[in-house]
Amino acid sequence: MGQGQAHPPVTPLAIAVLALLEERPMHPYEMFQTLIARREDKLVKVRPGSLYHTVSRLADQELVRAEGVDRAGNRPERTTYRITGRGRDALRNRIAEIVRRPVPEYPIFPVALGELHNLPKPEVLALLRERIGVLETELADADMLSAWAEEHVVPRRYWIALPYLRALLAAELAWVEEFTAELAGGALEWENFDPVTGARSAYHGADSAVSPPMPPGSAAKPVSNFSDNPS
Structure with a gap:
């Protein structure tokens, strides 16, 4: 990537990869095995294909670098990677950025x-x-x-x-x-549905409004370039 170009944000999987390489040089298969063994797949979605793609992208960004290729028996060649100084800075900066301020994650x-x-x-x-x-x-x-x-x-x-x-x-x-x-227990009123058709039945309870009210200050600001047909 040429100088002056901004790097894309360091993804959660990229954080995991950089953190592993901060421990020691590894090849992608060892990274995958280590993440699974440590149960870090509970924190980050880990798939072999996405991990290999992430390592390749980090190498393109010069955040990691290939250190050597080895082969054991009939197994495919495996490239070992090491974190670079830029990669270490990117890892630390991204961790600090995430911890510093909550951001909407939209679960x-x-x-x-x-x-x-x-x-x-x-x-x-x-x-x-x-x-x-x-x-x-x-x-x-x-x-x-x-x-x-x-x-x-x-x-x-x-x-x-x-x-x-x-x-x-x-x-x-x-x-x-x-x-x-x-x-x-019935403390929360619920809408009724026709057991045959599944359609919502007419409801006349205390909170029977067709649509919920809008909370104060929630009106959307007009967007001048919004169109139903973006093309």
């Missing part, structure tokens, strides 16, 4: 929650109880990993993300359980 679960009223109550309850089971399993898995790390005296600074993820899981589980109990 998909709140999107579904906001539109959950489009589903019949029995289906909603079944789905919520299914999610509760998954969250309980993930919470138990997080506890197991924490216990393993403590048993093997792994310095806590290397797995500080784990108690954070556990806190998120526990908070979500508590909220979903409370919401499920509220809906199941």
Whole structure:
């Protein structure tokens, strides 16, 4: 990449790759194995193809460099990579940028929650109880990993993300359980659906407005160049 050109943001997978190479030089297959063995696939989506592509892109940006090629037996040749000084700076700057200020991550679960009223109550309850089971399993898995790390005296600074993820899981589980109990107990009014057609039935409850009201200050500002036909 020529001088003066801005690098694209360092992606989560690129952060993981640069952090591994900060430990020691590795080839991409070893990087993949290490990420999976450390269960970092819980933090970053890891696929062999995307990892190889990320390493190649980092090399093009001169954030990593190829150090040598080796072959063991009949296995394919493997290129070992090392982090560069620019790569180390990019890693540290990106970590600092992420930690410094929260940014909207647009998780998909709140999107579904906001539109959950489009589903019949029995289906909603079944789905919520299914999610509760998954969250309980993930919470138990997080506890197991924490216990393993403590048993093997792994310095806590290397797995500080784990108690954070556990806190998120526990908070979500508590909220979903409370919401499920509220809906199941009738404390939360829900729309009615025709059991045969599945169509929404006429509803005349206290909150029967067709569309929810807009919160104050939420009116969209006009966009001069917006068009239904962008072409």
